[in-house]
Amino acid sequence: MCSSREANLNPNHINRSWALLFARLVVGLIFFMAGFWKTFQLGPLEHARKYFLPFSDTFLPTWSLWAVGVVIPFVELIAGALVILGLRIRDASVSLGLVLAVVTFGHLLKEPLYEFHTHVIPRLILVLFILVMPREDDKFSIDYVLNRWRTRTAGAGVDGAST
DSSP: OOOHHHHHHOHHHHHHHHHHHHHHHHHHHHHHHHHHIIIIIIOHHHHIIIIIGGGGGSSSOHHHHHHHHHHHHHHHHHHHHHHHHTSSHHHHHHHHHHHHHHHHHHHHHHOTTOOTTTTHHHHHHHHHHHHHSOGGGOTTSHHHHHHHHHHHHHHHHHHHHHO
């Protein structure tokens, strides 16, 4: 068994850190930029009108189309930024996974044989990769830095209390 210092120097660990960083940057930028455009250029109401109201001829209530259509741009914007920064990665990645599930459901509702391999699958693969990799391998994230700081602070508090 190797020490924590040896584990930190292990090339496999640093390679996983780089892989997580690049996955976070790519998927984060994809969603952040889409959310930015939908929020500040297209506008959330127009996003709902253009991309969600065409589903008003389905069993889905119109109010739900408006609600989801208006919220998604903000989810993409905020969760994308969080993933880029490496802050609250799990929460942000789950949010992006839910967006992908909504998009998939919508496309399949209108076109049951929709080919979503060009749009959904690459993003989903990145989100899943980020979710399944061990948190401690994501050394280039704010979550990692905060966790190390909390661990050191908690350790210092315990040591200080026992003296």
